[in-house]
Amino acid sequence: MKHTLSLLTLVAASSAFAQTAPNISKKPVLQHSVEVAYVASSSTQAAVDDIEGYSLAARAYVWQHVFVALEYYTGMTDTAVPSPADIDYNRFGYGLGATFQVGSGQFSASYTLGKMEEETDASGTEKSDQDRISLTYAQAYGNSLTVSLGVTQFLNDGVDDATAVILGVGYDFRNGFSVGVSYSPDSADIGDDGVSEDTFSLGAKYSF
Numbered sequence: 001m002k003h004t005l006s007l008l009t010l011v012a013a014s015s016a017f018a019q020t021a022p023n024i025s026k027k028p029v030l031q032h033s034v035e036v037a038y039v040a041s042s043s044t045q046a047a048v049d050d051i052e053g054y055s056l057a058a059r060a061y062v063w064q065h066v067f068v069a070l071e072y073y074t075g076m077t078d079t080a081v082p083s084p085a086d087i088d089y090n091r092f093g094y095g096l097g098a099t100f101q102v103g104s105g106q107f108s109a110s111y112t113l114g115k116m117e118e119e120t121d122a123s124g125t126e127k128s129d130q131d132r133i134s135l136t137y138a139q140a141y142g143n144s145l146t147v148s149l150g151v152t153q154f155l156n157d158g159v160d161d162a163t164a165v166i167l168g169v170g171y172d173f174r175n176g177f178s179v180g181v182s183y184s185p186d187s188a189d190i191g192d193d194g195v196s197e198d199t200f201s202l203g204a205k206y207s208f
Helices: 002-020
Strands: 033-043 051-063 066-079 085-102 105-120 124-141 145-156 162-172 177-184 196-207
Touching (some): 033 066, 124 162, 162 196
Antiparallel strands (some): 033 051, 124 145, 145 162
16 A cells, blocks of 8 residues: 555656646657666665665667666675675666656656575575566756656565655756766665665766
């Protein structure tokens, strides 16, 4: 029920935002993109350090508003219990999505299939399926500033599903390159509320 309410809240907020947002200039076409970001989150487990890593995302439009999405994430932390050890996280995902004009902004929805790998010195590598449903509304102001509000639903195999609400701010240099920061109070990196929270990212994107 909590996940459903979160999704409904985002959709309602996006609709209200689209109706009240000012008119702005828009790019003429949907663009392919490649984005890389540094990602950090706070650990929710005792004796486990915060998680730091990197993400890579690519989007290629294949038919009108429909795009192919590729996702890669790698992160690492350290634990002192039961003995000092490294914990590595890796995920590769792929799927489809679509982007639509809503008011003066853009609404994107995607579904990706993926597998999360957790590797430790003691237990080796554990793999589990993790699909993601992502909904994002982005609104541009002026010629350079973009604000986005999104929610990602993590469909986990073996642990509870997780929902991450994500607020982002970006700056477009108008030559294909842009930079952005995002924050989520939830586990927006590995999608496990029992492991991480307060996720921050800083990245750069190239659109073409």
